[in-house]
Amino acid sequence: MKTLETSGVDRAMASLRSLFEPTPLQLNLHLSALYNARIYLKREDLTPVRSYKVRGAFNFFSKVIGGGPSTKTFVCASAGNHAQGFAFACQHFGVKGMVFMPVTTPQQKIDKTRKFGGDFITIRLVGDIFDQCYKAAQDFVTETGGTMVPPFDHADIIEGQATVAAEIAAQLPEGETIDRLVMPVGGGGLSAGITGYFADALPASAFLFCEPEGAPSLKRALEAGHVVTLPKVDNFVDGAAVARIGEANFAALKRFSSDQVMLVPENAICGTIIDMLNVEGVVLEPAGALAIAALGLLPREAIAGQTIVLVVSGGNFDFERLPDVKERAMRYAGLKKYFILRLPQRPGALRDFLNLLGPDDDIARFEYLKKSARNFGSILIGIETTARENFTGLIQRFDENGLGFEDITENDILANLII
Template sequence: MTHFPDAARRATEALRDLFPPTPLQRNEHLSQRYGADIWLKREDLTPVRSYKLRGAFNAMRKVRVTDPQQRTFVCASAGNHAQGVAFACRHFGVSGTIFMPVTTPQQKIDKTLAFGGQNVRIELIGDYFDQTLAAAQSFCRETNAHFLSPFDDADVIEGQASVGVEILEQLQEPPDLVILPVGGGGLSAGVTSYLREVAPCVDFRFVEPLGGASLMAALRAGGPVKLARVNSFVDGAAVARLGDLTFQRLGWASRDQVLLAPEDRICVTMLEMLNVEGIVLEPAGALSVDVLPELAGEIRGKCVVCVTSGGNFDFERLPEVKERAQRYSGLKKYFILRMPQRPGALREFLSMLGPDDDIARFEYLKKSARNFGSVLIGIETRHAENFRTFTERMDAADLAYRDITTDEALAEFLI
């Protein structure tokens, strides 16, 4: 059996045909905030802006060695894995068929075609990923093509381990802690398998989106289980079921080592990294940084590496990210008001607003009674505590209102 660290180092060496090691950058802003030595492993700076290229390339490289006649590869993905496979297909001069859901944004389709050039074609099948995956696997059986799994593949895991190889090469000594995002588990399985053998002193934390905690579910159940529901906002890590092979390499982890990141809080982290550091991260790419406040007490004085796994962020989503960040931070709220239908009522209401409050949405929904009307209002403010003063003024005026900011179903329908 091949020694995993040796295989990971060979995969890392082979990757140098594609791109140099991604930067490992000390982040002064985060280091000062937490009193620690915090480094960012910038996987958002690979040629395809995510680590996925590593595993796709390594798996394709090894297939080409063991079966030189195999020139057709297939994957099912609407994101970073598709782009990594496309890039690798063009590098090796082989054909790739990439299955994507019909609902895939055109921007992602165009980027995948740009990386693959004439070597790839896109098949849009299925409204949901499960349908897309089934079509891809059926195509493989019919054409004898090789299916490239996004994470549940030994060679993919080995390729992702190159992130760990580079971290040790770039630091003078092993870090105290490595924080890894988790989706299907390929990255975390590879990096931990390597570091646990060659640098057993390193500790780990795993971060999952709250709405896609497949590793936590697997650790609780003693094996991979399918989540009944997945929040797709953190699309790079929103995986319903951890891989079988990845769990074999992650089953040692304790539940205390797994942290869950609320989707709205991730938006706050994304905006901070963009506005303060000029670093563009996709939701999954921000996971490792997002949990630093939870770890503040235990990382002080330590060397910490956060793997920023990807930066494929569509800026058309920026208004949504800002909206969610403001709501999570308490800087924006939505109310439904029962407004008296008489002259001066609106002016009286507006007088309740403070100097830092701004109306972002104002809409009459319907007249619920002859003398009252229902109003949807969105208010932004500079400091979250301003809302306490605002609601106290509404209470004092006997104004009937309902805060719907955290009412997920109602807010999603109206906002």
């Protein structure tokens, strides 16, 4: 079912060459060996703004401006990659742009957006959350007659993002066919564009969509048969944490089954970020790691021998987040756990506990939670180890020695309060 005119996408791709060369489609030897398959990465983290978002923004500007000078003021609301792509396009076309960002936006993202837009953009910090920021942008458009540049829900944005697929088609080695194409989903612009471009070339079953577990807007919409608004989202994967998929995007994607949408735990994404950084030296943002993380959740036998293309959507990673990402990755891998211990208030009790630790167990955190108890004291302890099975033996020794404990590693409420 054809949902996109490839000729328009090809023209958009040709226009993009005034900005940057095609991002590489790289055969990744590490992942290929790991999964016994041919794994290609489409490196959208290597665009000038380190994400694919510049493609849609550029195409939107091109269509509105039409090649001539413009006195329009363009407007966007974003705290991330869309703002940077928008700013880059403003400077390229020499037009004025107004960027609305939440007050809570990290300074690093504000600075990068200002760098890409230069004197052509103005940044306004409004509201504590995106919804407030977006409302302010809409009000500005109404009051001034400005032109809103949407992040994903527009035909020209979808067409621009589809240039990712056009480049993949041109870059795939001769004779190679794609068995599976894996792409992240936030608002749906990228996935609508890619699936539309390949509609006549690949069967519907070849596409695998991946969303953060805490923001399943496409999966819930496909299950319901219409667009739904999620009551809440986990914003950890900020580049794909969208509460409502775009109307135009869902129209292009509603032909797919909800079973083709894989929900990826946020902590699994953290493991992928750490692995790609340590092994490959590739810096990925959480949304950029989604497709690679999804691959790790598939049965190995189901993908062995296949040719698989993974869209790496972005690399705008704030390294201030690295300690948290590493922490979550270790917890997901089963290499770190947190316990609340109930130790008797007697001499030698702590020494007895330490003797229960194995040779590869290391105490990463130790904190008294309640010091005034007469007979017992409560302790928060974090333990790191080298293999997840080490915890099986450790917990068995806890039980055998009558040690009172509670594993709070996966207890989100307690973990958020005290870890």
